[in-house]
Every structure is written in structure tokens, then in C-alpha cells.
């Protein structure tokens with residue numbers, strides 16, 4: 072559930088004393104509405120793996136962002152990108168004095184004899200796979216591109232059903248994951264992996280043909296998806312994933328007028344106004360007052376849980392030093408490290424620490440009356456479904472349930488089936 076990875080795909084561990092620290096789980100089945108709620112708790116998915124980072128310990132400070140058309144300022148570079156793209160695919164150039172983003176993007180969405188955008192189900196084809204191999208190799212210098220990894224990463228999703236695409240491939244009749252494919256002269260040049268969800272459109276990944284780098288497909292696809300989300304699908308938010316302040320490849324997302332998820336209460340606020348509050352500590356977009364409350368609550372309720380026979384002492388992680396200053400090193404414990412067996416992927420599993428911004432505190436779980444929640448358990452031992460009776464479970468099961476409560480909150484947890 073909680074793991075530390077020595078290699079980070081974003082900063083490549085520019086600071087060797089830091090590492091990537093994430094919380095994640097393999098999902099079996101989610102409805103789009105359930106996954107939608109997870110995104111609004113700061114989670115993302117990679118295939119069927121659902122994760123978020125511990126912003127306190129992670130090398131890169133990743134924050135969940137989203138945007139809407141009315142938050143977007145159409146900068147000159149956006150106009151140029153769209154105009155150039157329209158020209159390249161053979162569309163009439165914009166002759167109006169005023170640049171109308173919706174109008175210009177709609178020309179691209181509508182397509183022409185040379186260029187089409189087709190919504191396809193998120194399934195494997197050889198053509199998609201070949202594009203993935205080329206993209207990963209030339210853009211990310213990645214040679215480990217098996218068919219299996221492509222399927223796992225970009226075709227698999229946690230949804231029970233695939234999205235239902237309209238017969239003309241232009242819109243979506245039922246929520247789920249899709250591949251939005253760009254074809255130029257009948258050749259596949261880009262695939263946007265998208266989740267169409269009740270509250271918006273979530274961008275999962277984009278791959279494009281490096282031969283068409285000059286088409287600025289990263290920027291273009293983001294603008295297109297924003298218009299597509301708000302105006303074609305009529306959905307409210309365009310979820311752009313995470314933003315990392317200190318990562319050049321990511322900061323461009325700020326230009327889209329983003330909102331950022333506040334980890335204290337899962338509300339959304341304008342990125343600039345939220346950032347502005349913490350200028351003297353730009354690594355931290357969450358407020359220190361919140362963090363102090365979280366640490367205090369966890370320490371106090373760690374003792375209260377212990378009186379009820381559930382011990383979290385080993386999960387209490389130090390956040391502030393004796394002088395009350397924030398300690399920002401990773402949770403890595405060198406003694407523990409040397410004893411641990413490492414996986415092939417270079418990651419190490421740990422117990423879920425208590426002080427993770429964006430996860431509920433032990434106080435919340437204590438006050439929640441877990442015994443009254445109807446929680447379903449699929450018992451692998453008995454091979455059948457049963458309800459948990461929190462007070463009657465053994466300590467390790469109680470800890471698991473409390474940690475799941477911290478992770479998912481009451482609503483999603485009560486809809487889950489916990490496999491133990």
C-alpha cells in the first residue's frame with residue numbers, strides 16, 4: 072500500500088537524499104463515478120493501479136489540478152499552436168480579427184479529408200502499440216516497451232465496462248476510458264488516453280509520433296480536450312493530472328488557468344492564489360497550520376486507539392524537529408532498508424505513515440464509529456463474502472480498516488469490498 076521508490080521519473084533523483092514516496096493499490100473494479108470521487112481525493116491511475124504521492128516526503132511535490140474554459144486565458148502561444156495545426160492539416164486559416172478558440176478547435180475536431188479525430192475503445196491494436204514503442208523510445212529514451220506493459224499501462228482500466236462511443240465516433244454515450252486517436256493521411260499520429268467521468272474529462276496519458284513534434288501535440292491536445300470536455304461532452308472539469316512545481320516538463324500546465332486540490336478539505340482553489348500564500352516556502356502548497364493539526368491529532372489519537380488495543384506507534388513518523396521546524400527528508404530508514412528484500416522494480420513497501428497530507432487523521436477514524444459502517448469483506452480463507460464487525464476483528468484487520476478509512480473516507484469505503 073505504501074512504498075518508496077528509489078527512482079523518480081520526473082526529477083530522476085536530482086537530489087540523491089530524496090526518493091519517490093507513494094500510496095497506491097491495485098483496483099479490481101470501479102464505476103466511473105467512484106473513480107471520479109477518487110480523483111477528487113487526489114488519486115490518479117496508471118492502468119488499474121490507483122495512487123497518489125505523499126507530498127510531505129516525495130522528492131517531487133505533486134498536486135492535483137483541473138481547469139475549465141472560463142479559467143483559461145488564450146495566450147499568444149496557444150493561438151499560434153492552434154493556427155499552425157489548422158494550417159498543417161489543410162484547414163482554412165483563421166481570418167477573423169478576434170481569435171475564437173472554440174471555433175478554431177472545432178475545425179480540428181470536425182476534421183477534413185486529410186485529418187480525423189476518432190474516439191475508439193481503449194483496446195490494443197498493433198498500430199497503437201507501434202506508436203507507443205516509437206514515442207517511448209524517442210521521447211523518453213525508454214526501451215522497455217513490451218506489448219504487455221502497453222496493455223497494462225494504456226489499455227487496462229479499473230472500469231467494469233468500456234465507455235460507449237457514439238456510432239459516428241464523435242461523442243460518448245456512457246462513461247469510461249477511451250483512446251482519442253488522431254489520424255493524418257490515414258496514419259495514426261497520436262493517442263490521448265482519456266477517462267470520461269461524470270464530473271469531467273480526465274487526461275491519463277498522451278503518446279504522439281515524434282516525427283510530428285513540430286505540431287506541438289502536447290499543447291494542442293490539452294486545448295482540444297478542454298474544448299471537447301466543456302463544449303462537446305458538456306462536462307464541467309478537465310482534469311490535467313498532477314503538476315510539479317520544480318519540473319520544467321510540467322509547469323506549462325499552469326498556463327491553462329488551473330485550480331489545485333486543497334489537501335486539508337478536498338476543496339479546489341485557484342492555483343495562483345493558493346500558490347501565492349506560500350511564496351516563502353514554494354515547495355509546500357498545503358498550509359503548515361493544517362499539517363500541525365494533523366500531526367497533533369494523530370499523536371493524540373494514536374494513544375486513544377492504543378487504549379482500544381490498536382497500536383499505530385510504529386506508523387508515527389516525525390514531521391517536526393524539537394524546535395518545531397519541518398523535517399523534509401524522506402521516510403527512509405537506513406537500518407530498515409538494508410534488511411528489506413527489494414522488488415525487481417526497486418521499490419520498498421512500508422506501513423502507511425500517519426502523517427500524510429490529504430489522508431484523514433486517526434482522530435477522524437476514531438470518531439467515525441467504524442463498527443456501525445457496513446463493510447463487506449471477501450474472505451480469501453473462507454472463500455465467501457461476509458460483513459466486517461469492526462469491534463470483533465483482530466488487531467491487524469482493524470488497522471487495515473482504519474488505514475482504508477484514512478485513504479478512502481466513509482463513503483467510498485462503505486461501497487468497497489475488502490479482500491483479505
Ligand SMILES: [Zn+2]
Pocket residue numbers: 079080081082083084090091129130131
Ligand atoms: Zn522526483
